[in-house]
Amino acid sequence: MDWAGLLTDAGREIFAPTTAAFALAAIGLNFHFGLTGLLNMGHAGFMLLGMYGYAITIREIEANGGELFGVHMAAGAEILLGVLVALVVSVLFGLLLGWPTLKLRGDYLAIVTIAAAEMVRFLGRSQSLVGLTGASTGIRGSDFKRPFESVSPFPDRLVTVGPFTLHGSQSTSWWLVVVAWTVVALASLLFWRLSRSPWGRVLKGIREDEDAVRSLGKNVYGYKMQALVIGGAIGALGGVLWSFGNSVAPDSMGRPTTFWIWTLLLLGGAATVFGPILGSVIFWTALLVVKGLAGGLIPETWLSSTELEPFALVLVGATLMALVIFRPQGVLGDRRELAINER
Amino acid sequence: MRTALDTRALVRAGVILVVTALAFTLLAAFQSSGGRGEAPTVAVAEASTGFVPLTDAGLVTVAEATDTTTDDATTTTATTNRFLQNLVNGIAFGLLLALASVGLSLIYGTTGLSNFAHGEQVSLGAVLTYFLVSQAPVSLPLIPTQFTIGLPLLVGAVLAIALSAGTGWLQDKFLWSKLRKRRIGTTQQMIVSIGLSLALVNLLQWWIGGQKVRLSISIDTRHQYGPIQIGNQTLMSMGVAIACLLAVSAFLLYTRLGRATRAVSDNPSLAAASGIKVDGIIRLVWILATGLAAVGGILLALYEQGTSFDSGARLLLLMFAAVTLGGLGQPFGALVGSIVIGIVSEVSTMWLPPDLKFATALGILILVLLFRPQGILGRPERVG
Numbered sequence: 001m002d003w004a005g006l007l008t009d010a011g012r013e014i015f016a017p018t019t020a021a022f023a024l025a026a027i028g029l030n031f032h033f034g035l036t037g038l039l040n041m042g043h044a045g046f047m048l049l050g051m052y053g054y055a056i057t058i059r060e061i062e063a064n065g066g067e068l069f070g071v072h073m074a075a076g077a078e079i080l081l082g083v084l085v086a087l088v089v090s091v092l093f094g095l096l097l098g099w100p101t102l103k104l105r106g107d108y109l110a111i112v113t114i115a116a117a118e119m120v121r122f123l124g125r126s127q128s129l130v131g132l133t134g135a136s137t138g139i140r141g142s143d144f145k146r147p148f149e150s151v152s153p154f155p156d157r158l159v160t161v162g163p164f165t166l167h168g169s170q171s172t173s174w175w176l177v178v179v180a181w182t183v184v185a186l187a188s189l190l191f192w193r194l195s196r197s198p199w200g201r202v203l204k205g206i207r208e209d210e211d212a213v214r215s216l217g218k219n220v221y222g223y224k225m226q227a228l229v230i231g232g233a234i235g236a237l238g239g240v241l242w243s244f245g246n247s248v249a250p251d252s253m254g255r256p257t258t259f260w261i262w263t264l265l266l267l268g269g270a271a272t273v274f275g276p277i278l279g280s281v282i283f284w285t286a287l288l289v290v291k292g293l294a295g296g297l298i299p300e301t302w303l304s305s306t307e308l309e310p311f312a313l314v315l316v317g318a319t320l321m322a323l324v325i326f327r328p329q330g331v332l333g334d335r336r337e338l339a340i341n342e343r
Numbered sequence: 344m345r346t347a348l349d350t351r352a353l354v355r356a357g358v359i360l361v362v363t364a365l366a367f368t369l370l371a372a373f374q375s376s377g378g379r380g381e382a383p384t385v386a387v388a389e390a391s392t393g394f395v396p397l398t399d400a401g402l403v404t405v406a407e408a409t410d411t412t413t414d415d416a417t418t419t420t421a422t423t424n425r426f427l428q429n430l431v432n433g434i435a436f437g438l439l440l441a442l443a444s445v446g447l448s449l450i451y452g453t454t455g456l457s458n459f460a461h462g463e464q465v466s467l468g469a470v471l472t473y474f475l476v477s478q479a480p481v482s483l484p485l486i487p488t489q490f491t492i493g494l495p496l497l498v499g500a501v502l503a504i505a506l507s508a509g510t511g512w513l514q515d516k517f518l519w520s521k522l523r524k525r526r527i528g529t530t531q532q533m534i535v536s537i538g539l540s541l542a543l544v545n546l547l548q549w550w551i552g553g554q555k556v557r558l559s560i561s562i563d564t565r566h567q568y569g570p571i572q573i574g575n576q577t578l579m580s581m582g583v584a585i586a587c588l589l590a591v592s593a594f595l596l597y598t599r600l601g602r603a604t605r606a607v608s609d610n611p612s613l614a615a616a617s618g619i620k621v622d623g624i625i626r627l628v629w630i631l632a633t634g635l636a637a638v639g640g641i642l643l644a645l646y647e648q649g650t651s652f653d654s655g656a657r658l659l660l661l662m663f664a665a666v667t668l669g670g671l672g673q674p675f676g677a678l679v680g681s682i683v684i685g686i687v688s689e690v691s692t693m694w695l696p697p698d699l700k701f702a703t704a705l706g707i708l709i710l711v712l713l714f715r716p717q718g719i720l721g722r723p724e725r726v727g
Contacts, residue, residue: 039530041537100712106530107457111663112712115705118660122702255656259541262534301487310549311484317542324534325527 006292008163010285017172017245019284020180025238026265026276027187031231033262034271035195036224037207039110042097043235043261045117046090048124048253050236051243052133053086055144062146075147082147083240090236093120094229102224114255124250138249141171148244149175172245180241184277187234192273194230203227204271256313263320269333278331287312424570429689431571437685438584439646442639443655444662444677445591446632452608452672453628454519455529459536461636461662463543465655468507468637469644470547473556475499484549496559504637511633514539515626523625540656547652555649558641563648580642587638588678591631595674604628608672661688661701664708670718680718683707 013019025047032038061068061078073081093116101112123129125136133139152169159168169175194200202223205213214220239253246252260283268279291312294303303311329335447461474481476499480489494502518539522532563574595601606614607624615621636655643658644650665684669676687707688700695703711718 039533100709104712107533108667108712110533111457111660111667112709115660115664115708119702119705122699122705126696126698126702128696128699256541259537262537266534299487302485306552307484307549310545313545314542314549317538317540317545320538320541321535322538324531324538325522325525328531 017176017180021242023277023280028231028234035203036227041110042113042117044253044257045120046232046235047239050086050239051248053089054082054240055139055248057082057085058144078147094232098225098228141247269330272332433686433689437682441681444665446635448677460540462655462659464636465640468640469650471503507637508634511629515629
């Protein structure tokens with residue numbers, strides 16, 4: 001058993017771009033669930049739409065030789081346009097989703113959001129849209145990563161910092177690490193600022209007692225819609241960040257992904273500023289350590305290497321159950337503040 | 344329970360069914376008169392997307408792929424009417440779906456829980472049957488020996504249904520009744536069921552692996568009845584499903600326990616006040632629901648000629664669509680809703696690509712919630 005290797009891998013997982021991307025998605029979900037109490041079970045749909053919005057925009061511009069309507073675009077402009085498209089698509093999806101559903105009770109909302117997210121995935125993997133989304137194989141990383149990697153200020157080779165070795169600017173790189181965590185920090189700052197604003201107080205009021213807030217003359221529907229749209233847009237950014245280290249594939253953003261985000265948000269503590277970040281770090285590190293330990297300590301005949309992944313995910317499911325039953329406030333949360341209410 | 348057989352609600356359901364059927368027939372007639380030239384390309388596209396087993400969208404496409412190949416072979420002798428064929432496939436699929444969604448609806452009605460782990464109960468029935476009847480060596484998670492049980496299919500299926508119903512009893516005794524006693528809200532319970540679903544689906548994958556497995560190796564012989572083709576196994580599955588659904592309906596309508604179940608479903612505190620043991624009824628409902636889900640899972644595995652660890656998970660949202668369409672907590676509504684969903688998802692493949700048929704069903708779910716959130720058979724009440 002390679003203890004030093006496992007320790008290094010676990011250390012790398014703490015700051016890995018995947019951890020940051022899921023932390024960002026969880027911050028988005030924190031706007032929905034933590035602040036407003038919306039049971040959005042389709043968060044992966046927002047992430048997938050963001051990924052498609054960015055990757056398809058960049059792919060089309062790149063295929064056109066870096067030109068849009070005859071104007072040559074710099075790499076930075078391409079990235080900005082891609083991110084803008086991702087945001088617009090996710091905002092539209094949020095408006096479309098919220099319009100019929102935000103008047104519904106909690107579990108109806110959960111069912112509709114999960115159904116909408118699955119519809120996005122079905123459409124994405126449908127053969128009829130193969131020219132746009134690449135069907136179930138998705139969009140290859142080489143089709144949309146070039147602008148992001150070309151603006152990297154880091155060297156174009158492997159760089160070792162302490163015990164960790166990552167590429168300077170390609171795929172899962174130091175450049176991606178820096179960008180991803182900067183975005184997470186900015187989103188956390190936004191959450192911190194907004195949750196302490198009058199606007200955030202209204203959302204918390206809706207979470208605690210919708211009718212009381214309505215009786216104060218607030219437009220509950222409008223506030224819920226704003227929370228849904230903002231959280232969804234942040235989720236879409238999380239999807240874009242995730243796709244930089246991987247590729248755009250619809251099946252990686254299915255229902256399990258949404259459930260992982262829920263688990264890590266509840267683990268860290270919903271309605272807290274650092275909950276999503278801490279939750280994501282604990283979730284991914286623990287998953288890696290459990291897989292490493294089980295692979296190293298349990299003999300191959302008992303638990304083969306292909307069975308490690310389902311084994312670890314059984315534990316994730318059990319963790320989610322235990323968290324909700326015994327510690328719904330997670331590591332950082334305040335139990336008095338966050339009772340999951342009937343809505 | 345007055346509303347279950349309310350004549351007005353039944354008339355409404357009938358009207359909706361007839362109108363849907365009429366609309367589809369008209370569209371089908373229009374399609375066949377106007378779009379003759381397009382038909383071969385559609386069949387080709389279907390065949391090319393149909394041969395992708397184990398994909399989410401390709402749930403019934405295995406059966407369908409055989410359809411299209413037989414179609415191609417027999418077009419010279421007997422022409423199968425695609426609309427009627429899809430309608431029959433849809434009814435068969437809807438009946439199997441109903442087995443699972445009636446249980447989901449009963450659980451929702453009596454406890455208020457939207458059970459996200461119900462899809463795994465469907466898979467569990469099929470996987471347990473495979474474990475008991477397979478001639479190939481099987482093993483249990485964490486136990487390094489392989490062995491073969493190899494029971495006859497019927498014995499294995501009955502045993503699997505009993506074991507699945509046992510898991511319902513276990514779940515209620517050690518999990519859900521404790522949560523109710525601790526007064527944990529239904530929303531939290533729903534998230535607990537999501538965790539359970541995540542744990543169970545991965546446990547099943549750990550158990551039988553990711554590949555598709557078959558319960559019976561015999562190849563289904565297909566017969567031609569007028570304009571449609573139907574297999575023996577499909578006919579038998581439909582028969583068993585109808586028998587089970589009739590038995591459940593008779594239980595709910597004519598026995599004391601069934602009446603008590605409907606009373607709890609209507610108003611638990613009133614039922615408790617009139618001397619009904621609510622906890623006992625809920626336990627019974629869990630056993631019934633998980634048992635029915637297992638029957639559905641086994642029949643579905645025979646109908647689709649194979650099962651996998653996530654075959655039930657893929658159905659979960661269709662079950663929710665069916666239950667919501669019929670009115671949450673109304674067992675008869677779930678029955679009607681399932682058949683509507685089954686027919687719509689099969690018939691929609693005439694105009695839409697087959698890998699989008701579940702998206703169509705989910706679209707209906709969203710539309711229903713938009714315009715009639717109480718469902719077809721539900722009472723109008725405030726749900727927001």
